[in-house]
Amino acid sequence: MADNSDRSSHGDYVPDGGEFAAQRASWRESLGADGTLRQQAVDLQVAAERHHYTYQWEWAGVPVIRIPDDVMVLQELFWSYRPERVVETGVARGGSMLLNASLMRMCDLEPAVLGIDHKLYPHTTTALREHPLGGGVDLLEADSTSQTAVEAVQRFIDGAERVVLVLDSNHTHDHVLGELEALAPLLPTGGLVLVADTLVEEFPEGHYEGRPWDRGNNPMTAVNAFLEAHDDFTRADEWGRRALVTEFRDGILRRR
Template identity: 30%
Template sequence: MDLKAVGQIAKTSFSSFRRLVNSGVSLFLYQPTGSEPEEYHKWYYNTFVWNKTKWLGVDTWKSVSDMWNYQEILSELKPSLIIEFGSNRGGSALFFAHVMQRLGHPFKVLSVDINHSILDPAAVNDPDILFVESSSSAPEIAEQIQRLKEEFPGKIFAILDSNHERDHVLAEMKLLRPLLASGDYLVVEDSCVNGHPVLPGWGPGPYEAIEAYEHEFPSDYAHDEGREQKFGFTFAPYGFLIRN
């Protein structure tokens, strides 16, 4: 090897070492102030970028980091039944179905909304999704869930994303109380409203519903704080819950 080649290798090695050192120093010196996740959350919510989020062309209306969290939860939990309150156009139900189809575990997605007139055909035509048009707090829904539990025994993943008023969410949580067993997973979405940290004028919503529920039933759930905090912000603050 000639001296020119040796010199080039040495130069490259020194340059790589310098970049490594500079990167290490910058990681040490540049630390977040603590406000970044909250400000990003406000930007994400207030620009309505979530309103432009699609899964394979179907409107989904979720935080993409929350959706990534959900697929990780599903892959670990391997539920037999997914309960979704709030269907919108069916994008999230389709997302859940596609994740579960890849896992290869028998399952059913039950998606409930008071009006299904805007459902996307791509979601409606998925054989693993059952769309039911009803209030999510109706007793008939509890009966439907019980029948599906018998048909698809195993773990349950439930997500609440319908009417975001405290009393309605509280009613949903109480409806699910006798239906969820130890180890089942519940996500209460949009607990970010009413100043947590967005839409401070909303009024009591999902966050306050969780507080009210836990005041009445303090031992029902453990908070999965690791999931909640994983990506810095979530549309479900205080709302990643594991049934005790």
């Protein structure tokens, strides 16, 4: 009698763990290289932004400005890398601070998250202070390129071997490049930098009416300039090309 242990209930072949991992690695590579599909995803994002899609989500009841695909990537990245410290510039309404802390807890890590913003709003600080998952989140009101921020990050990550830095504040070329120059070199070898909204370079020119960033002046142009000047950093394509609908496309870096 034939062995049907590798067949599903409807007869499909079910690969073992190793074979399935190899299949997924191949699928991820082809997905990341599919320029036509990526353009379709960008077109979808542009259309969805007419409804302020990225502002519609919550994490544990607190608004989080993150695309769902990217939340899944963050979960995989945290589980794989297991960061001891997470620093994020751009606190907004606080949801991403809770997301970072929650993912650390999920990984059986003591939450240690530092959020930096030039202005912290009472509704944000109150939400984080009163939330049951808010423990381990510290906030600093400062320009993320300032010496105050640099010194705070140095103290916060001192002694940590695995650090994630998320840059999600002012999205102009000069500001993001300033953040990269000021904060990225503080990371240990292997540290990861996640630069948000690199997608601005792929959006139609003039899409962000009223904002100081646009095509040619955005996080992606800053990332490119930073990489040209710093050969101790490289793109982590296994993460930066991991999602289809994403704001981190080609914007996840690793310190060598």
